């Protein structure tokens with residue numbers, strides 16, 4: 001893609017691009033932001049070096065992707081509730097060292113994340129991203145069809161219990177510089193308890209590009225809805241393994257003032273925890289919460305699951321009233337069948353897309 005202002009160099013054919021020729025403290029034209037956005041939708045993760053960005057321009061950048069959000073448990077920098085700090089020191093696991101999409105326990109997860117390195121350990125502390133769009137695309141058609149018919153439960157309290165969170169707070173093992181420091185009080189505990197399970201489609205359309213993307217992750221996804229736990233566990237384990245394939249990954253070595261923007265709906269990420277007991281501090285923002293949805297009409301016909309209750313509750317739409325057809329005179333039934341037989345092999349999706357001007 002050619003850009004009038006910024007320079008964008010892909011890091012892999014699938015995911016990640018290095019962006020240069022831009023000073024994020026002094027963006028003089030909205031066209032620059034538009035180019036950054038277009039590059040983000042294409043490459044999922046954008047990397048910038050040497051951006052000692054001040055809070056105001058950082059917030060201005062973040063707002064390009066929608067309303068900025070506050071977080072359930074990350075503390076924020078003074079005077080700027082939109083800018084969270086993720087700081088870690090010591091040996092206790094930060095719990096971001098697992099593959100995840102952020103805050104999918106919410107009905108409307110963040111669609112874009114921004115992260116800037118403030119203080120880094122002498123070595124280590126890289127972050128890795130996986131393209132869940134590429135991961136879905138590379139699945140066999142039969143598996144795609146199965147997943148397109150499934151929804152999954154995402155559950156914050158389930159995860160907090162599973163990582164021994166409450167006991168770790170009681171024992172004082174979570175505290176100090178830990179990212180969950182601010183949770184160690186009654187109010188925050190209630191907040192966890194008040195997050196009911198949310199159910200999202202297992203495959204969603206990207207909210208901007210419409211691209212199909214896998215939407216289950218190893219931190220927040222508890223179970224496929226309505227599927228026996230044994231099957232659900234096995235399927236989830238298979239998918240959590242699949243998203244780790246190096247073909248879908250990009251790994252970034254941070255420098256002080258590196259800044260990364262990622263598309264939370266098209267990726268998962270993993271913060272490599274290899275720097276204990278050193279300190280690592282980052283400034284983070286999230287923007288543009290959106291409801292994860294699947295519109296079955298966007299799914300190629302040959303991939304649509306047969307069940308009408310598939311996906312987001314919206315199954316493949318039948319254009320034939322089968323009950324009326326069954327009761328129709330034989331000549332009418334024959335005519336309808338003849339029309340559909342004639343259409344067999346015609347790419348109706350392509351015709352529909354052309355008609356809609358896509």
Ligand SMILES: O=C(O)CCC(=O)C(=O)O
Nearest residue numbers: 086096102115127271284
């Ligand atoms: O620390 C990192 O590199 C990423 C942490 C993380 O999971 C996040 O910011 O959502």
Ligand SMILES: [Fe+2]
Nearest residue numbers: 096100102269
């Ligand atoms: Fe995260």
